[in-house]
Amino acid sequence: xxxxxxxxxxxxxxxxxxxxxxxxxxxxxxxxxxxxxxxxxxxxxxxxxxxxxxxxxxxxxxxxxxxxxxxxxxxxxxxxxxxxxxxxxxxxxxxxxxxxxxxxxxxxxxxxxxxxxxxxxxxxxxxxxxxxxxx
Amino acid sequence: xxxxxxxxxxxxxxxxxxxxxxxxxxxxxxxxxxxxxxxxxxxxxxxxxxxxxxxxxxxxxxxxxxxxxxxxxxxxxxxxxxxxxxxxxxxxxxxxxxxxxxxxxxxxxxxxxxxxxxxxxxxxxxxxxxxxxxxxxxxxxxxxxxxxxxxxxxxxxxxxxxxxxxxxxxxxxxxxxxxxxxxxxxxxxxxxxxxxxxxxxxxxxxxxxxxxxxxxxxxxxxxxxxxxxxxxxxxxxxxxxxxxxxxxxxxxxxxxxxxxxxxxxxxxxxxxxxxxxxxxxxxxxxxxxxxxxxxxxxxxxxxxxxxxxxxxxxxxxxxxxxxxxxxxxxxxxxxxxxxxxxxxxxxxxxxxxxxxxxxxxxxxxxxxxxxxxxxxxxxxxxxxxxxxxxxxxxxxxxxxxxxxxxxxxxxxxxxxxx
Numbered sequence: 160x161x162x163x164x165x166x167x168x169x170x171x172x173x174x175x176x177x178x179x180x181x182x183x184x185x186x187x188x189x190x191x192x193x194x195x196x197x198x199x200x201x202x203x204x205x206x207x208x209x210x211x212x213x214x215x216x217x218x219x220x221x222x223x224x225x226x227x228x229x230x231x232x233x234x235x236x237x238x239x240x241x242x243x244x245x246x247x248x249x250x251x252x253x254x255x256x257x258x259x260x261x262x263x264x265x266x267x268x269x270x271x272x273x274x275x276x277x278x279x280x281x282x283x284x285x286x287x288x289x290x291x292x293x294x
Numbered sequence: 295x296x297x298x299x300x301x302x303x304x305x306x307x308x309x310x311x312x313x314x315x316x317x318x319x320x321x322x323x324x325x326x327x328x329x330x331x332x333x334x335x336x337x338x339x340x341x342x343x344x345x346x347x348x349x350x351x352x353x354x355x356x357x358x359x360x361x362x363x364x365x366x367x368x369x370x371x372x373x374x375x376x377x378x379x380x381x382x383x384x385x386x387x388x389x390x391x392x393x394x395x396x397x398x399x400x401x402x403x404x405x406x407x408x409x410x411x412x413x414x415x416x417x418x419x420x421x422x423x424x425x426x427x428x429x430x431x432x433x434x435x436x437x438x439x440x441x442x443x444x445x446x447x448x449x450x451x452x453x454x455x456x457x458x459x460x461x462x463x464x465x466x467x468x469x470x471x472x473x474x475x476x477x478x479x480x481x482x483x484x485x486x487x488x489x490x491x492x493x494x495x496x497x498x499x500x501x502x503x504x505x506x507x508x509x510x511x512x513x514x515x516x517x518x519x520x521x522x523x524x525x526x527x528x529x530x531x532x533x534x535x536x537x538x539x540x541x542x543x544x545x546x547x548x549x550x551x552x553x554x555x556x557x558x559x560x561x562x563x564x565x566x567x568x569x570x571x572x573x574x575x576x577x578x579x580x581x582x583x584x585x586x587x588x589x590x591x592x593x594x595x596x597x598x599x600x601x602x603x604x605x606x607x608x609x610x611x612x613x614x615x616x617x618x619x620x621x622x623x624x625x626x627x628x629x630x631x632x633x634x635x636x637x638x639x640x641x642x643x644x645x646x647x648x649x650x651x652x653x654x655x656x657x658x659x660x661x662x663x664x665x666x667x668x669x670x671x672x673x674x675x676x677x678x679x680x681x682x683x684x685x686x687x688x689x690x691x692x693x694x695x696x697x698x699x700x701x702x703x704x705x706x707x708x709x710x711x712x
Contacts, residue, residue, distance in 0.1 A: 260636035267612030
């Protein structure tokens with residue numbers, strides 16, 4: 160039987176700065192049902208520059224693990240339809256991205272729009288809302 | 295199908311509080327909604343999973359849940375009362391009275407949102423105006439770190455860009471200039487077309503200083519790559535404005551919060567040449583109402599603790615600091631902190647007694663020691679609220695709920711602890 164060498168090789172990690180934003184479609188889906196599939200699909204998502212994704216070997220709609228000093232989640236990666244600034248990822252405000260936000264503040268305002276994280280391809284499924292509660 | 299007569303309703307989907315929504319009601323249920331955006335529709339149709347009365351995650355009658363909540367708060371040495379941005383002003387006032395009775399801390403979502411901006415407007419340091427003035431007079435609007443097409447979908451069509459106004463009869467085609475300053479080409483930025491200025495994350499303060507240089511006739515200097523000529527052109531547009539408005543989003547507020555006086559300096563510089571106001575893009579429908587109501591009672595807009603010597607305010611009384619190392623019991627009204635706060639902070643809610651008052655089941659109800667359902671504000675419960683520009687608005691219920699309002703729940707808790 161041939162040895163699958165690939166499974167022993169760790170996928171490369173890249174530094175990324177995550178910026179959060181609002182989205183009316185996600186907000187209305189989550190207002191209706193915070194535990195629903197639609198809310199999860201629109202929340203557990205990171206949008207990246209298409210050329211950056213290519214450089215990192217991440218395909219559109221692939222699952223990626225995002226890890227910061229404060230937590231780790233698996234979300235879906237999507238290519239932005241436009242050119243974005245390099246090294247940046249965009250996530251809509253949700254419990255998924257909030258898992259990555261630091262608890263350190265000097266002014267009582269967490270760094271929701273300035274999240275330093277690592278991104279890597281993941282073979283795991285997207286982190287579910289119930290799993291977030293256990294983190 | 296027989297069509298019912300519509301009711302004109304003020305939407306509580308966001309802090310724009312659109313007062314022109316038409317709702318058709320049949321058999322005490324919403325049948326059809328007209329004029330509302332997606333957020334408004336989601337709000338009026340309500341959540342799929344409503345909250346039920348629980349103690350220790352087991353269903354109980356509402357009276358038992360209220361009694362348990364009162365017992366928890368009475369026993370606590372340092373209770374925190376948090377949320378309030380999705381409640382009517384009447385419920386907020388009841389919450390402030392409960393905090394005073396308990397000697398508790400009270401804070402709202404404005405603590406990590408637009409509170410810092412609202413504070414400067416309320417103390418007169420930043421000039422502001424109403425949305426009606428924007429609609430009738432504004433010729434230059436700047437969406438800075440804000441994307442109202444995503445957060446307040448009717449903002450541009452109802453007030454800030456597309457409508458004809460008293461002094462702007464040619465509307466957006468000729469009479470209004472919309473400018474967007476942001477880190478990505480948002481939906482709002484697309485509308486602003488060539489007047490979209492893409493800046494790097496955290497680059498707002500430098501851009502603001504460069505604009506002030508441009509206004510003063512100096513050559514702007516920036517550490518990041520940006521066409522200086524475009525800044526000079528923008529400065530010229532701002533100088534010529536007859537009635538300009540900056541809509542400050544969280545992108546701007548978070549970026550310059552550590553040197554917030556810069557906004558004051560910028561507005562002051564701008565108004566040496568022109569006539570600009572600033573309006574904070576508050577999200578939840580009555581976030582600003584909490585600031586006004588608490589200010590009226592204490593002189594502070596948020597982050598208050600009631601002590602024997604009177605109310606005090608400071609960062610140490612903020613929800614974030616209290617959850618990290620302060621509160622020994624928490625009452626949450628109309629918010630889902632487990633979803634909206636960093637998990638690194640919200641996680642502590644699992645370790646301390648937690649009471650949740652909300653119409654809907656949410657992430658926080660899954661870990662709450664006590665859950666008390668209430669009627670949805672603006673749907674089953676009426677009252678007043680404060681729009682994002684500070685205008686007080688009446689909110690009327692559209693259907694008859696069979697439960698208590700959040701104000702009634704808070705007042706019932708107060709009766710039991712008094």
